[in-house]
Amino acid sequence: METISNENLNKEQPIKKSFLLASRKRIIFARLLDIIFSSVVPLPLTLTFSNWSNGHNEYFLLLIFITFLWFLLYFVVIPFFWxxxxFMKWVFKIRLVTNRKKLTFISILSREMIIIFLPWFVELLVDLIVVKIFGIDFSELINNPDDNKWPVLIFQIASSFYIFWFLGLIIGICLNDDRQFFMDRTLDLYIIQKPKIEKNASSDNNDSKKNQHIHLGDNKPGIISDDDLKKINEL
Structure with a gap:
């Protein structure tokens, strides 16, 4: 597959004219696998929270901070410099670009604030409210879920919000001709696959050589050029 050079992105031609947009399957699976891959840090910390928190809810704030920094690094900082x-966009050979002069840190952050951070913040807010209302700590919820059925049920509903949010984004991509998330249209962002192959002058010359007669060359009987017609009209 042809690679995309950074010089191509600096052209003033619109993205859709210069590049092939990534397929919906590539965009969806790359995002899904990115979410799974990015969980390698926060998921083990969450599952072992009761072992290292010692029943202190303050450590949950530390877990939130570590998770936020990791998501910021993976979904914003790495794409900005790469x-x-x-990682999964690289695996699927796609990338995020813009019709504007440069892909900025703010545009990537604004995009991921809607896709990743907003549903995550909603889930965290619900979790914190539940902990305050029921007066329990997170390690107790993990170790004794049967004794805290209502808080666990609310936690599960809050977690499912993230799933429905992602499904809504998938539907949005499927309904959009340019395969954009709804915030991509505002930020003028596209996910591309590779440059369009344009027919250059050398290929045109090769085609004209193929059409030449072996002995007559371009002088084929019965074919009158525009120059010949002008000479005839001048007689």
Missing amino acids: YGRT
């Missing part, structure tokens, strides 16, 4: 790529 020309719009995450």
Whole structure:
């Protein structure tokens, strides 16, 4: 597959004219696998929270801070320095670009604030409210879920919000001709696959040589050029 040079992105031609947009399957699976891959840090910390928190809810704030920094690094900082790529975008050979002069840190952050951070913040807010209302700590919820059925049920509903949010984004991509998330249209962002192959002058010359007669060359009987017609009209 042809690679995309950074010089191509600096052209003033619109993205859709210069590049092939990534397929919906590539965009969806790359995002899904990015979410799974990015969980390698926060998931083990969450599952072992009761072992290292010692029943202190203050450590939950530390867990939130570590998770936020990791998501920020993976979904914002790395794409900014790696020309719009995450690890799974690189695997699927796609990247995030813009029709504007440069893909900025703010545009990537604004995009991921809606896709990743907003549903995560909603889930965290619900979790904190539940802990305050029921007066329990997170390690107790993990170790004794049967004794805290209502808090656990609310936690599960809050977690399912993230799933429905992602499904809504998938539906949005499927309904959009440019395969954009709804915030991509505002930020003028696209996910591309590779440059379009344009027919250059050398290929045109090769085609004209193929059409030449072996002995007559371009002088084929019965074919009158525009120059010949002008000479005839001048007689």
